[in-house]
Amino acid sequence: MAFKVHFIREGITENAAHGELAADVMRRAGIELDEPCGGRGKCGKCAVLLNGERVLACQARIEADVEIETYPPANENAQILTDSAFSDAAGRELRPVVVQKKIHMEKCPLGKSISDWERLVNAVYAACDEDAVYTACNGAAAYAGYEKDAAHPGKSVRGLTGRNKESVPVNLRLASKAGPLATEHGGQLWAVLCAGEILEISGEQQDVYMAAFDIGTTTVAGFLLDAADGRVCAEASCLNPQVKYGGDVISRANETLEHGGEAMAECIRQAVDDLIGEMAEESLVDRKQIYAVSIAGNTCMHHLFLNINVDSLVHAPYAPTVSQKLILPAAQVDLHIHQDGKLFMLPNIAGFVGADTVACLIATDLAEQKDWTLLIDIGTNGEMVLGKDHRMVACSTAAGPAFEGAGISCGMRGAQGAISKVAWNGEEQRWDYETVGNTPPRGICGSGLLDLAAQLLESGQMDETGALEDDDQVVVAPGSDSADGKDVTLLQKDIRQLQLAKSAIASGVHLLARKMEIEVDEIRQVWLAGAFGSFMSPESACRIGLIPQELEGKVRAIGNAAGEGAKLALRDRGCWEKAGALAKEADFLELATMREFQDMFVDELLFPE
Amino acid sequence: MSAMLDELAAKVAAGKAKIVPGLVQEALDAGEKPVDCLNTMIGAMDVVGERFKNNEIFVPEMLIAAKAMKKGVEVLKPLLAEEGTTNAGKVIIGTVAGDLHDIGKNLVAMMIESAGFEVIDLGVDVPHERFVEAYKENPDTKIMALSALLTTTMPALRDAVALLNAQDFRGNIKIMVGGAPITAEFAKEIGADAYTEDAASAAAKAKELVGLA
Numbered sequence: 001m002a003f004k005v006h007f008i009r010e011g012i013t014e015n016a017a018h019g020e021l022a023a024d025v026m027r028r029a030g031i032e033l034d035e036p037c038g039g040r041g042k043c044g045k046c047a048v049l050l051n052g053e054r055v056l057a058c059q060a061r062i063e064a065d066v067e068i069e070t071y072p073p074a075n076e077n078a079q080i081l082t083d084s085a086f087s088d089a090a091g092r093e094l095r096p097v098v099v100q101k102k103i104h105m106e107k108c109p110l111g112k113s114i115s116d117w118e119r120l121v122n123a124v125y126a127a128c129d130e131d132a133v134y135t136a137c138n139g140a141a142a143y144a145g146y147e148k149d150a151a152h153p154g155k156s157v158r159g160l161t162g163r164n165k166e167s168v169p170v171n172l173r174l175a176s177k178a179g180p181l182a183t184e185h186g187g188q189l190w191a192v193l194c195a196g197e198i199l200e201i202s203g204e205q206q207d208v209y210m211a212a213f214d215i216g217t218t219t220v221a222g223f224l225l226d227a228a229d230g231r232v233c234a235e236a237s238c239l240n241p242q243v244k245y246g247g248d249v250i251s252r253a254n255e256t257l258e259h260g261g262e263a264m265a266e267c268i269r270q271a272v273d274d275l276i277g278e279m280a281e282e283s284l285v286d287r288k289q290i291y292a293v294s295i296a297g298n299t300c301m302h303h304l305f306l307n308i309n310v311d312s313l314v315h316a317p318y319a320p321t322v323s324q325k326l327i328l329p330a331a332q333v334d335l336h337i338h339q340d341g342k343l344f345m346l347p348n349i350a351g352f353v354g355a356d357t358v359a360c361l362i363a364t365d366l367a368e369q370k371d372w373t374l375l376i377d378i379g380t381n382g383e384m385v386l387g388k389d390h391r392m393v394a395c396s397t398a399a400g401p402a403f404e405g406a407g408i409s410c411g412m413r414g415a416q417g418a419i420s421k422v423a424w425n426g427e428e429q430r431w432d433y434e435t436v437g438n439t440p441p442r443g444i445c446g447s448g449l450l451d452l453a454a455q456l457l458e459s460g461q462m463d464e465t466g467a468l469e470d471d472d473q474v475v476v477a478p479g480s481d482s483a484d485g486k487d488v489t490l491l492q493k494d495i496r497q498l499q500l501a502k503s504a505i506a507s508g509v510h511l512l513a514r515k516m517e518i519e520v521d522e523i524r525q526v527w528l529a530g531a532f533g534s535f536m537s538p539e540s541a542c543r544i545g546l547i548p549q550e551l552e553g554k555v556r557a558i559g560n561a562a563g564e565g566a567k568l569a570l571r572d573r574g575c576w577e578k579a580g581a582l583a584k585e586a587d588f589l590e591l592a593t594m595r596e597f598q599d600m601f602v603d604e605l606l607f608p609e
Numbered sequence: 610m611s612a613m614l615d616e617l618a619a620k621v622a623a624g625k626a627k628i629v630p631g632l633v634q635e636a637l638d639a640g641e642k643p644v645d646c647l648n649t650m651i652g653a654m655d656v657v658g659e660r661f662k663n664n665e666i667f668v669p670e671m672l673i674a675a676k677a678m679k680k681g682v683e684v685l686k687p688l689l690a691e692e693g694t695t696n697a698g699k700v701i702i703g704t705v706a707g708d709l710h711d712i713g714k715n716l717v718a719m720m721i722e723s724a725g726f727e728v729i730d731l732g733v734d735v736p737h738e739r740f741v742e743a744y745k746e747n748p749d750t751k752i753m754a755l756s757a758l759l760t761t762t763m764p765a766l767r768d769a770v771a772l773l774n775a776q777d778f779r780g781n782i783k784i785m786v787g788g789a790p791i792t793a794e795f796a797k798e799i800g801a802d803a804y805t806e807d808a809a810s811a812a813a814k815a816k817e818l819v820g821l822a
Contacts, residue, residue: 254759496666500669
């Protein structure tokens with residue numbers, strides 16, 4: 001039996017067999033439908049409203065008379081975006097920076113002289129809808145031009161922003177290849193487009209991939225993405241090999257100033273290239289099929305990766321050498337992907353608030369929030385952004401490495417055997433704890449340190465100045481329980497280190513609020529980015545005042561938002577486009593030059609009573 | 610020393626900023642002289658400084674103790690002004706151009722202040738000329754203390770000291786330098802009068818330089 005399917009927008013009614021796919025009915029009705037994932041239900045591009053409910057046309061089967069509205073209304077779209085602010089792909093529109101289009105290259109008519117390259121570009125233009133031409137083909141160049149245009153409104157940047165075909169850079173390799181390939185395949189070719197350029201052509205459809213990286217001071221995380229559907233095919237991470245030149249950004253910058261940046265750049269580029277290889281191998285992907293790499297990192301990591309001058313980063317006023325977003329040939333930074341592949345460097349905000357923070361802003365949509373929202377990325381430096389409604393202010397505070405276990409006598413990273421959760425057992429007068437991997441304790445990691453301090457305060461074993469009441473140390477796990485037979489202890493001096501770190505973050509929060517002329521309790525939500533933010537207990541953080549106590553109950557861990565932002569920059573051209581604006585919208589607050597900072601810092605050394 | 614002043618000294622050392630002003634007031638009400646209260650607190654800070662030097666306590670405790678003392682001094686200030694209490698002299702302090710680090714510099718400022726000096730803090734990223742101007746505004750200054758916290762700002766320290774050394778008033782002042790990368794040799798090389806390793810020694814050195822110790 002047949003059902004009637006009414007297409008509201010098009011005003012067409014089409015018959016459908018029982019159980020037939022909505023997508024097939026649409027095709028038969030002549031309604032165009034975008035299916036980059038080939039009908040696998042992954043990309044979300046074919047979403048329609050079926051009797052008012054959002055479904056994927058390639059998955060939904062017709063089992064009654066229905067009404068279908070193509071293209072969901074704009075507000076519905078916005079709702080989806082907000083809901084999935086921090087999750088993978090879900091609900092986000094897929095508009096990757098790398099697209100593959102089926103093109104038809106016309107033969108050169110007799111009596112005319114149209115070059116192979118021109119006919120190739122014409123074919124690409126003919127195959128792309130307006131948006132795709134603009135964004136995929138001319139888009140990236142247009143974004144760069146857009147910024148230039150905004151800075152110098154009087155200057156013409158038509159050469160960059162114009163949608164004219166001449167602006168597509170000539171690729172001699174492809175120009176040579178196009179003619180013979182078109183002849184061989186009857187003009188039916190596939191073209192890979194990225195950043196306003198044609199990067200590859202082929203007779204058969206290719207698998208195309210992209211790779212996103214979050215380069216942290218300590219760790220590097222990479223993600224391999226399928227450009228057709230945006231899914232993550234593989235993830236890999238490693239320690240940042242620059243650690244051998246120093247654990248913090250300043251010592252690495254100094255090393256570079258003394259000995260040049262070659263070695264520093266070479267080792268991180270190698271690490272990224274190795275991770276690309278690792279992920280490609282795992283996914284059975286040829287690394288030459290990767291056409292774009294995005295990188296988000298703090299400003300120093302950004303500069304060291306590009307091997308550009310870091311002198312300005314270590315001298316006040318700590319301005320970046322380059323802050324705007326960049327698209328460069330990947331080969332220029334020794335990444336072995338497709339030979340014409342592109343590197344997308346996210347923009348920096350300031351010397352100590354970098355592209356990783358911009359990536360967090362992309363992932364969280366902080367600028368779109370209606371209520372005051374605080375984003376904190378706690379690492380060696382604590383970067384934070386307070387904002388709503390496109391008003392944002394960012395700062396960076398030197399929290400030091402205490403939360404990563406450095407400078408704490410029994411401190412360690414959150415690796416196996418690290419005491420990660422602690423509670424004081426008042427009845428038995430001992431500490432109950434959990435370790436990573438449930439193995440005998442070897443040390444204390446950042447989250448354990450926070451719990452300990454909170455519990456010491458709560459049980460009256462430590463006063464608000466951070467002084468331990470009885471002894472100058474606390475035995476958390478006796479040697480009889482520990483991995484190496486030695487006591488796992490917290491010393492008075494460890495608490496002092498924690499106080500410095502705690503005060504740095506808390507002072508930053510207070511001064512950001514002051515800058516926005518709001519009370520701290522007007523902040524409605526606090527998002528903790530990064531690994532430490534995911535593992536620590538928000539209650540303990542608030543108990544010791546690392547996060548002001550007023551904000552207890554509003555804190556939420558959001559994981560690796562920087563990595564998520566780096567992925568989104570590739571997965572959605574809109575996000576890449578937005579990155580530049582976000583970096584500019586965020587004001588930077590230099591705490592060190594604020595007279596109030598010192599007073600605030602000393603006050604915040606104290607724990608709440 | 611009375612039990613009351615002992616208690617005051619103990620609370621300053623423990624950094625009890627909330628309790629100290631009350632204790633000072635109690636001591637005054639009980640008939641203690643303002644100057645004795647001040648000296649009690651200076652003595653407490655000396656002990657704190659000594660313990661810091663011996664690595665028994667750390668930066669936060671010093672900052673917290675200095676804050677507590679500051680709160681106590683606020684109670685005393687109007688009274689001390691009336692009495693015209695001894696002032697060890699003026700010290701101008703600042704972190705050199707290009708350097709925004711201030712915790713070390715502030716520790717030194719607090720310790721020197723605790724030792725009875727009047728401190729004029731020029732803040733961070735101070736242009737060389739600003740040190741000269743500050744002296745001209747305060748010609749009774751006895752010591753100028755300059756800090757550089759980064760290897761990359763050591764040249765700025767050198768230049769600032771060179772500028773001060775070229776001034777007519779150089780004979781009237783002593784120049785102290787400090788900061789993590791600075792050494793006694795470097796201090797000597799650039800023509801400064803004194804270098805100390807930590808804030809407590811800086812306060813002791815300052816007293817020595819003006820002939821108080």
